[in-house]
Amino acid sequence: MTKERKPKPVFIEGAISAEFIGNSIAKHQSKTTIGAHDIFLGQVRADQIEGKTVKAIEYTAYEDMANSKFHDIREATFKKFNLTCMHIYHSLGTVKAGEICLFVFVSSPRRVDVFNAIEYLVNTIKEQVPIFGKEIFEDQSHQWKVNS
Amino acid sequence: MTKERKPKPVFIEGAISAEFIGNSIAKHQSKTTIGAHDIFLGQVRADQIEGKTVKAIEYTAYEDMANSKFHDIREATFKKFNLTCMHIYHSLGTVKAGEICLFVFVSSPRRVDVFNAIEYLVNTIKEQVPIFGKEIFEDQSHQWKVNS
Amino acid sequence: MTLKIKYFGMLAEITQCEEETLSFSKGTAADLLKVLFEKHPILEEKEFQIAQNQTFISNDSIISNAEIVLLPPFAGG
């Protein structure tokens, strides 16, 4: 697949709901060449750090660069793997512990492509997209999250 | 994790709905040690075979053995990977092209475990669980599916 | 002894039988297969595995259980 796709919006204000994900799955049931879907969801953890508990993460991004990175990553992934479709959504703003902040969805005729593509996509997004996260503790203090 | 879990029902009559999957995702939002979910969905393809199109697969299983295999695979996967939870559902009976017949859902504090676990689980299920699929064509003729 | 033989998937289709009983003097899976191939010659062309107590057995395994299951290739997922 080498055709250029137009940039698709990735950022969503606040958490990504389970209903949104369910609706996205339902939309794929008319695509009858698909045999395998893989969905990755990133969820905010209530981590304990020095006795304090994370209650939310506030996400910000260098949006222009993030959107162009997301576009480049999409194109590169379509070139590397045999995928029928791909969807990426990331939250901006406040996402509470237990809520979903990242939704990556790939579909292909065969499973080997979705396994390889999902791992590549999620790792590349975490590594290359300028998104920043402020972990807010229950006492309103905070620290800046860094991807490991 | 070495504690024994009691067998959970895996088989569902007919297709697995997007709504069921969405509800299952929603139930995990109270589990705030989870940082990463991975969901695999198997969908029936409308394959073209010698000019005929698959319109549905009829699934049957040697249920006693299948249930005990699913249980063994669950236990082995919990031992191999650091998972918070795991859900497996497979259809029996008729699943139309475009509908979902397999839903595997793993969750963990960290993403590396869900990537490894989902691939292991799906491959092991396809290889070891006695489930049989009759591909029904539009003209009502059929052929027996074999996993590749 | 009297054995119950179960057939699944395409094997049930081609033998036109999901379950049958037959009497069998002690022996191995290979011995049992001879009996089954005589009864259902079409089985001989097909790929399948034999399970006893939900475990696959090989041709030289002794038939010790009253229920024997013939399973064609799997197609789950």
Next chain:
Amino acid sequence: MTLKIKYFGMLAEITQCEEETLSFSKGTAADLLKVLFEKHPILEEKEFQIAQNQTFISNDSIISNAEIVLLPPFAGG
């Protein structure tokens, strides 16, 4: 030339600044950093990357664009 400097995440917090303009005679990213460290000494302790035209540049790259962005470690997903 007049540069617009943008700060994101923890860098915006510690400099108490999201965006500022400053005049800069031609030079490399290292030259610009000297100016920025003088203005915001706390920056010197922090890990960050510099982007120009949405591309990361190294210390010896020439500053050629009017908008320079300082980015702390990423935390998406």
